[in-house]
Amino acid sequence: MEFKDNIPIYLQIKQYLYRQIITGKLQPGSKIPSVRELAVLLTVNVNTVQRALQQMNTEGILFTKRGEGNFVTEDTKLLEKTKQELIEEELDKFVDNMAALGLTNKEITISLTRYLNRE
Incomplete structure (x- = not known):
């Protein structure tokens, strides 16, 4: 690591x-x-x-x-809560990085959708 x-x-x-x-x-x-x-x-x-x-x-x-x-x-509820918290942290980092590149929320959504739909 x-x-x-x-x-x-x-x-x-x-x-x-x-x-x-x-x-x-x-x-x-x-x-x-x-x-x-x-x-x-x-x-x-x-x-x-x-x-x-x-x-x-x-x-x-x-x-x-x-x-x-x-x-x-x-405790599966605690594990699910922890998973959601980790997802939120990663999304926060991603959105902050995209905003630092000058993208709006709409542009981030469009870019992410395009990225996820690429073949």
């Missing part, structure tokens, strides 16, 4: 795990890799991974079983 310099690494780790959950690579109720495994996989410090996981536990996206590890919540 390549990290961006302008965003804290622990937040990027959270985004990575959110995407793994949203895309179904990590199923509700499934065990996620250990802190150490994630640190090795992502080539980051164990403490950085731990910070990301603690926040996700606080948010309810993950839960801990003592002695077993961290698991993805089975």
